[in-house]
Amino acid sequence: MIIAQQKNIQDIAAMVGDCKKVLLAGCGGCVTVCLSGGEKETEILAAALRLMKKQAGQPLATVTYTATRQCEPEFIPPMDELVRDVDAVISLACGVGVQYLAERYKDKWIVPAMDTMFAGGATGFGSWEEKCGLCGDCVLHRTGGICPVIRCSKSIMNGPCGGSQHGKCEISKEVDCAWQLIYDRMKALGRLSELTVIQPPKDWSKARDGGPRRILREDLIKG
Amino acid sequence: MKYLSKLQKMLDSGHFAVTAEIGPPKHAGAHSIRHHAQLLKNHVDATNITDSQTAIVRLSSIASGVHILDCGIEPIVQMTVRDRNRIAIQADLLGAYSLGMRNLLCLSGDHQQFGNHPTSKNVFDIDSMQLIYLMSRMRDEKKFFCGEEIKEYEPRFFIGAVANPFADPFEYRVDRLEKKIEAGAQFIQTQCIFDMERFERFMEMVRARGLDQRAHILAGVTPLKSWRAAKYIQTGVSGMIVPDSLVERLKNAADPKKEGIKVCIEQIKHIRENIKGIHGVHVMAIAWEEVVPEIVEKAGLYPRPQVEFNPEEND
Amino acid sequence: MTELLPPCTNACPVNTDVRGYLAAIARRDYKEAYRLIRASNPFPSVCAWVCPHPCEDNCRRAGVDAPLSIRSLKRFAVDAAGANRQPDERAQPTGKKVAVVGAGPGGLTAAYDLARLGHQAVVYERNQSLGGHFLTSLPTYRLPREMLQKDVEEILAAGVQARTGINVGRDVTIARLKEEYDAVIIGVGLSESKGLPLPGFANPGVMKALTFLHEANTGGKPAIGSSVIVIGGGDVAMDVARTAVRLGAGAVTVVCLEFRDIMPAHSWEIEEALAEGVSLIPGYGPVEVLTEDGAITGLKTQKVKSVFDQEGRFNPTYEPTTFQTIPCDTVILAIGQGADNSFLYDSGLAVNARGSLETDRKYLSTSLSGVFTCGEVVTGPGPAIAAVASGHRAAALVNDYLNGNKTAACEKETQAIGALPEKVAERVPRRSRQEMPVLPAGERKKNFKPYELGLDEEAAVREAGRCLNCGLGAQVIPEKCAACLTCQRVCPYDVPVIEGMAGMPVEGCQACGICAAFCPGNAITLENLDEKGVTSAIASLGGAKSLVVFAERGTCADLKKVSSLENVLVVSLSTVRALQLQWILSAFENGAAGVVVAGCREGECRYAGGDELLKSLIGRAKNLLESIGLSPGRLYYCLPEEGEDPAGLIAGFLKECL
Ligand SMILES: Cc1cc2nc3c(=O)[nH]c(=O)nc-3n(C[C@H](O)[C@H](O)[C@H](O)COP(=O)(O)OP(=O)(O)OC[C@H]3O[C@@H](n4cnc5c(N)ncnc54)[C@H](O)[C@@H]3O)c2cc1C
Ligand code: SF4
Numbered sequence A: 001m002i003i004a005q006q007k008n009i010q011d012i013a014a015m016v017g018d019c020k021k022v023l024l025a026g027c028g029g030c031v032t033v034c035l036s037g038g039e040k041e042t043e044i045l046a047a048a049l050r051l052m053k054k055q056a057g058q059p060l061a062t063v064t065y066t067a068t069r070q071c072e073p074e075f076i077p078p079m080d081e082l083v084r085d086v087d088a089v090i091s092l093a094c095g096v097g098v099q100y101l102a103e104r105y106k107d108k109w110i111v112p113a114m115d116t117m118f119a120g121g122a123t124g125f126g127s128w129e130e131k132c133g134l135c136g137d138c139v140l141h142r143t144g145g146i147c148p149v150i151r152c153s154k155s156i157m158n159g160p161c162g163g164s165q166h167g168k169c170e171i172s173k174e175v176d177c178a179w180q181l182i183y184d185r186m187k188a189l190g191r192l193s194e195l196t197v198i199q200p201p202k203d204w205s206k207a208r209d210g211g212p213r214r215i216l217r218e219d220l221i222k223g
Numbered sequence B: 001m002k003y004l005s006k007l008q009k010m011l012d013s014g015h016f017a018v019t020a021e022i023g024p025p026k027h028a029g030a031h032s033i034r035h036h037a038q039l040l041k042n043h044v045d046a047t048n049i050t051d052s053q054t055a056i057v058r059l060s061s062i063a064s065g066v067h068i069l070d071c072g073i074e075p076i077v078q079m080t081v082r083d084r085n086r087i088a089i090q091a092d093l094l095g096a097y098s099l100g101m102r103n104l105l106c107l108s109g110d111h112q113q114f115g116n117h118p119t120s121k122n123v124f125d126i127d128s129m130q131l132i133y134l135m136s137r138m139r140d141e142k143k144f145f146c147g148e149e150i151k152e153y154e155p156r157f158f159i160g161a162v163a164n165p166f167a168d169p170f171e172y173r174v175d176r177l178e179k180k181i182e183a184g185a186q187f188i189q190t191q192c193i194f195d196m197e198r199f200e201r202f203m204e205m206v207r208a209r210g211l212d213q214r215a216h217i218l219a220g221v222t223p224l225k226s227w228r229a230a231k232y233i234q235t236g237v238s239g240m241i242v243p244d245s246l247v248e249r250l251k252n253a254a255d256p257k258k259e260g261i262k263v264c265i266e267q268i269k270h271i272r273e274n275i276k277g278i279h280g281v282h283v284m285a286i287a288w289e290e291v292v293p294e295i296v297e298k299a300g301l302y303p304r305p306q307v308e309f310n311p312e313e314n315d
Numbered sequence C: 001m002t003e004l005l006p007p008c009t010n011a012c013p014v015n016t017d018v019r020g021y022l023a024a025i026a027r028r029d030y031k032e033a034y035r036l037i038r039a040s041n042p043f044p045s046v047c048a049w050v051c052p053h054p055c056e057d058n059c060r061r062a063g064v065d066a067p068l069s070i071r072s073l074k075r076f077a078v079d080a081a082g083a084n085r086q087p088d089e090r091a092q093p094t095g096k097k098v099a100v101v102g103a104g105p106g107g108l109t110a111a112y113d114l115a116r117l118g119h120q121a122v123v124y125e126r127n128q129s130l131g132g133h134f135l136t137s138l139p140t141y142r143l144p145r146e147m148l149q150k151d152v153e154e155i156l157a158a159g160v161q162a163r164t165g166i167n168v169g170r171d172v173t174i175a176r177l178k179e180e181y182d183a184v185i186i187g188v189g190l191s192e193s194k195g196l197p198l199p200g201f202a203n204p205g206v207m208k209a210l211t212f213l214h215e216a217n218t219g220g221k222p223a224i225g226s227s228v229i230v231i232g233g234g235d236v237a238m239d240v241a242r243t244a245v246r247l248g249a250g251a252v253t254v255v256c257l258e259f260r261d262i263m264p265a266h267s268w269e270i271e272e273a274l275a276e277g278v279s280l281i282p283g284y285g286p287v288e289v290l291t292e293d294g295a296i297t298g299l300k301t302q303k304v305k306s307v308f309d310q311e312g313r314f315n316p317t318y319e320p321t322t323f324q325t326i327p328c329d330t331v332i333l334a335i336g337q338g339a340d341n342s343f344l345y346d347s348g349l350a351v352n353a354r355g356s357l358e359t360d361r362k363y364l365s366t367s368l369s370g371v372f373t374c375g376e377v378v379t380g381p382g383p384a385i386a387a388v389a390s391g392h393r394a395a396a397l398v399n400d401y402l403n404g405n406k407t408a409a410c411e412k413e414t415q416a417i418g419a420l421p422e423k424v425a426e427r428v429p430r431r432s433r434q435e436m437p438v439l440p441a442g443e444r445k446k447n448f449k450p451y452e453l454g455l456d457e458e459a460a461v462r463e464a465g466r467c468l469n470c471g472l473g474a475q476v477i478p479e480k481c482a483a484c485l486t487c488q489r490v491c492p493y494d495v496p497v498i499e500g501m502a503g504m505p506v507e508g509c510q511a512c513g514i515c516a517a518f519c520p521g522n523a524i525t526l527e528n529l530d531e532k533g534v535t536s537a538i539a540s541l542g543g544a545k546s547l548v549v550f551a552e553r554g555t556c557a558d559l560k561k562v563s564s565l566e567n568v569l570v571v572s573l574s575t576v577r578a579l580q581l582q583w584i585l586s587a588f589e590n591g592a593a594g595v596v597v598a599g600c601r602e603g604e605c606r607y608a609g610g611d612e613l614l615k616s617l618i619g620r621a622k623n624l625l626e627s628i629g630l631s632p633g634r635l636y637y638c639l640p641e642e643g644e645d646p647a648g649l650i651a652g653f654l655k656e657c658l
């Protein structure tokens, strides 16, 4: 799931500083699950912004709407009516949602309330961790099911580097050394010998490339 | 027999090599580099030049190498994979070779969060293992990293790597060393040794696998200026082990600096006399380059054997 | 569809909204508590004194520590509600007339319902007053007659007419009534004590329970000697025995067929009788009343071997040779009641082989169309509330009949919420049950004064707060649930299960509302939290400069001093731990000068777990306030220490804010 967190409210307010009425668009997908942009957070942000602007003597009207998912264009049109008479839309979705809104409402000021952080999951109530580097070329079968691309702070494919100590990464005692985890797991699985193979450089073209990555499924595309 | 560098020739001829480290400055002036090179000139066989060590921006290692070469010492260019993608690395190393550098040390590099640009974006396009492999392939098979042929003037570096016997998991450290040798590392410089006992255990395993026969291993030593420095390394630097006894010894010393130098000399002697499979020492006198000659002399490694090497002789 | 009810409500024959009125008591809204009680029972005051409370026997709190003291709370509510009550609403007159024979709880309930439906309801009662057994049979120390009076007055105020002193069958026949009225309901009850066809029982010194009680209750002095034997093991026998004690009988002994553990009387009746000095000889059956010169000298009894046969039918067998003779000078029979069938005279109604009225127990009909029945005469003996239930049903059926509805209303099917799962019960904080305070036995047995003293207000409020609000728990709005697991992660009882979407099994959910406070999709609602009520309360501020206090319902009650102040709005929640961040913001938006979260004292929260999450929420709220330019000091988490008065602390904060 995509993990996102809300920006500082002052920064959000500044983005819509000159607006009299805004739509806050929540998302029922990942950001609901990671407790940052669902219906509840949307209402909270709306109330906080109203209060803030009232305080500053520039009252702001808000409307709220929580889409099933903002990352699907089909879920956007139900907002049409609401968008019509607002000066701006604040999206509480990840960056994907913001862009779908901007795409549909060409002449509206669409701003993000969120910082889209990573692909990961909860590690407890109120804590989340990045788990996948979205590299487009998964290596988990070679690394004991632990992602070195994102969980190793140097994305080393032939780790661990010399900074690994007591199972922790050199960058912080709070961060597990991914390669220690990989080593432990491969050892437990009796597959340590696989780690002696020199892993070739990664094909990063499948990860972050010049343009947006695309998947085209010929079997599914109509016509 | 053609040698890739003077250092290689020295090692291959069975001499106990001495290398040191010069940290480039945080500015564009070369005088400190040149000063240190002059200072070390007669006491070491080659000097490493760090590549923006601890991720603090410094004068580039290759440019520093030019100055050092000019002063008459053979540089060992350090190249980290932190700041450059594979295109930049190759470009820089082609340049380095063209400028007369012959020794290359491949490393991951300290994470940028420790440096003075913690908000920068790291690269880590390839890792140090891959760099070792790709650079040796470049030399031996005349190929760019992508596999494309290099028609002529391929760089022919004497390639080194680092090993840290003090990082975890301990047992895996020897595997990883072997992997580096497998990838093409011809010489190895170790992390600073303070925990001699652990280092000896490491070397035992190294010898058991015959790795000391396949690459020249240079033991890393560092003179400590004070017990505080020792304590800092002990607690604040990941992947280093400093025994409490050493901290205590410095603490109790009347003149800690002298004591630090003394310890370092003892370590070198011990390594040279008692640990088999070590072909040299690498003295990392961090921001204390001036003590290196004294250490080398008192460790009985002076004068240095004279080995003739002409960089052009291979081209 | 079967309706799922809290077991208290389900066990109550009239399905009283127990948890509703308990909650009203907990928030000190006694008028509402009274209204809720009376909504299904026109005898709130009587029942508050005498109901054998099947609700209590089924209360799920028993799985935690002890059931709620429900009847004591009803008694408290009835007392506390006082005189100023809401008049009943009545429908437009229909012009239809119904005669009700018998003014016991069954008949009066039927009449009351019909009157409210707009029909003219006329009750025929042979006694001079209304109330049936309530009037004549229940001992006055258990039921002060003012209570009956109160209920009867309200019934009459609803438009019920009463013709007292008319013995139907003698003074007027049912056939006649049928001509005069559009429908007739027979609610004559069971007013005859049964006799025993055994030697000696015809002696005039052998009395019958109902006659005895009637006489005692109306201030008479029944002719008892100094050594009384009461035959029978039910509640009536206990009433008789305890009345005899109060009349001054030296020794009172209850003899019954049943062994102690299967005596039909309620356990507390037996215990209270024993405490008052009544002796008990269970497991013996009467054989003969022994007399000498016409005076009773004793009762010969035989030891019982078994009471019920293999099919479970009442069919006593005896030890052939074990007899016991108990000396006494008075014998009172309390072995059950039967109908006085004199009302049947010339009625044209069909009777069965035993001469009793032929009835349909489900549709409460008789052989004559338009003649219905209710109460014990059709249901057999039981608690008064069952007669009330039957009165309601009779009224509904008669109403259908009068309106020409062919398909008579079916009784709704109900089911009780299952037992509290053990793992939940374990976590529910223990709270001791408040028992009804009573006069000591030695004192109360001296006279006919009521001996149950009633809970004081604090005890009552505390007791009402023990209710688990069964069935008012979390409901998930499926379209909104993202299956995010938050509810599962925050529930202090580990109740929610996520299978595709979240579900909070009704057996386990404690209705605290904590999950709802954190559900990111606003997918959880709870009746017990009443989110709409909360938001509209906050909106009602309308910008007025004021202080908003969020408090747990029980705490709210303690905050009376504060809530009565001008400029203070107390918003009650199931627990402050269910507080939602947007409510705090909304309070400020609506003009609040300050917001107080009235926390519970250490260990006093109704619900399991601590207030860590609430503290974090308040921390977040303060940060948010700060960053939007409001002083975080305007939000106050009031955590009174031992001995500190929250109202005082809040009043202090109020001064600071305004
Ligand atoms: C001693 C005793 C103690 C009890 N204690 C409790 C208790 O603590 N709690 C509890 O819940 N229940 C108790 N009950 C049971 C409860 O009183 C009955 O369930 C209830 O009264 C039944 O109501 P009913 O309307 O069916 O009949 P009843 O209350 O018997 O009323 C019938 C009415 O019809 C009248 N009537 C009869 N024949 C005629 C006629 N021919 N013409 C005109 N009027 C007529 C009678 O005078 C009477 O007023 C007790 C019963 C007894 C006997
Ligand atoms: S806890 Fe309350 S709602 Fe539940 S059974 Fe007992 S009285 Fe009824």
Ligand code: SF4
Binding pocket: C476, C480, C481, C482, C483, C484, C485, C486, C487, C488, C496, C498, C501, C502, C515, C518, C519, C520, C521, C522, C523, C524
């Ligand atoms: S917290 Fe809300 S959205 Fe999440 S699983 Fe529970 S009910 Fe569903």
Ligand code: SF4
Binding pocket: C473, C474, C487, C490, C491, C492, C493, C494, C495, C496, C504, C508, C509, C510, C511, C512, C513, C514, C515, C516, C526
């Ligand atoms: S209301 Fe309370 S007990 Fe019920 S599921 Fe939610 S958190 Fe759990």
